[in-house]
Amino acid sequence: NAGVTQTPKFRILKIGQSMTLQCTQDMNHNYMYWYRQDPGMGLKLIYYSVGAGITDKGEVPNGYNVSRSTTEDFPLRLELAAPSQTSVYFCASSSREFDNEQFFGPGTRLTVL
Amino acid sequence: GENVEQHPSTLSVQEGDSAVIKCTYSDSASNYFPWYKQELGKRPQLIIDIRSNVGEKKDQRIAVTLNKTAKHFSLHITETQPEDSAVYFCAASTGFQKLVFGTGTRLLVSP
Numbered sequence: 402n403a404g405v406t407q408t409p410k411f412r413i414l415k416i417g418q419s420m421t422l423q424c425t426q427d428m429n430h431n432y433m434y435w436y437r438q439d440p441g442m443g444l445k446l447i448y449y450s451v452g453a454g455i456t457d458k459g460e461v462p463n464g465y466n467v468s469r470s471t472t473e474d475f476p477l478r479l480e481l482a483a484p485s486q487t488s489v490y491f492c493a494s495s496s497r498e499f500d501n502e503q504f505f506g507p508g509t510r511l512t513v514l
Numbered sequence: 515g516e517n518v519e520q521h522p523s524t525l526s527v528q529e530g531d532s533a534v535i536k537c538t539y540s541d542s543a544s545n546y547f548p549w550y551k552q553e554l555g556k557r558p559q560l561i562i563d564i565r566s567n568v569g570e571k572k573d574q575r576i577a578v579t580l581n582k583t584a585k586h587f588s589l590h591i592t593e594t595q596p597e598d599s600a601v602y603f604c605a606a607s608t609g610f611q612k613l614v615f616g617t618g619t620r621l622l623v624s625p
Contacts, residue, residue, distance in 0.1 A: 432611055443520075443603050443615035444558070451610055459612065460515070491557060501546050501611045505557040 402427050405506035407492050413512045414482040422477040422509050424492030430504075431497040433475040434459075435467065437488040438508075444491060450475055451497070482513045516541040518606050520616025527594050528624055535619045537604035538586040546607040547580060547587045552618075553600045561602075562589070594623045 408423045426433065431452050436444035446459030450469040464486060466478040475494075479486060489510050493503040517540040527533050539547075545566040550558035564571045564578045564587065571578050575594075580587040591598055601620050605613040 434612070436615075441618070443518075443605075443617045444613070445615070446612055449610065449612055457610075460614070495611050501607060502548070502560050502563065503611065503613065505559075507557050 404428065405492055405494055405504050407490075407506035407509050409509060410507070411510045413514060414479075415514060416482060416484065418482050419478070419480050420482070420511075422479070422490055422492075422511075424475045424477065424506060425473050426475075426492075426494040426504070426506075427473065428494060428496070428504065429472060430494035431472070432495045432503075433469065434493045434495075434503065435465070435475070435477045436491045436493065437461065437486075438491060439488050447477065447490075479511075484513050487511060487513045516544060516606055516608055516614040518604060518614050518616045520604050520619060522619060523617065524620045524622070526622045526624065529594060529596060531594055531623075533589075533591045533594050533598070533621055533623075535589045535602055535604070535621075536586060537588070537606075537616050538584075539606040539614075540585065541606070541608055542582075542585065543608050544606040546611070547578070548605050548607070548613070549576075549578060549589050550603045550605065550615075551600045552603065558603060591621075594621075596623050596625055599623045 435447040448467040492506040548563035577590040604616040
């Protein structure tokens, strides 16, 4: 199993541009999450999903959108990128049936200039 | 909503010493408390977790204690080694396994 994979690894955006961060998991997990981690800080939840077709906001959803059309994929969309969105973005997944451990992807480092 | 505070922000110990990191949470409904280790440039990795129906859990050199009444939980690392150097995050979960993270503790273990 590859676990949780994310693309791209790095990206530089100009202010006002848009992009989609991709996240895929092959563990058949029901729950998926997007976090952002600013330098020297903990992770903050942006959006989460408890299954295909179901998404909800986390702590810091403004400026982002998500969709969950399949169990495996949970893309994060940034519209009109702003310097405040410069961060490292982690996708994670967990199983509803077993322990609550969340498995994290390798992260995407995004810089908005 | 849930708020998690973590102390200290940095911790320096000598190899072989013990290290203790403490967290407090605000939401009494939180029922799951994981600890993650994050090395520079890497993803967070779960090292130990505890549920609200358990007061203590141990895994080799690592232990976690939970005091539900006081709403705080702690990570204890014994016989620290240089490879324990990293940033450690506590977190608390309420529904749907959503995690609220502390701000992290940078642990430095000197040989």
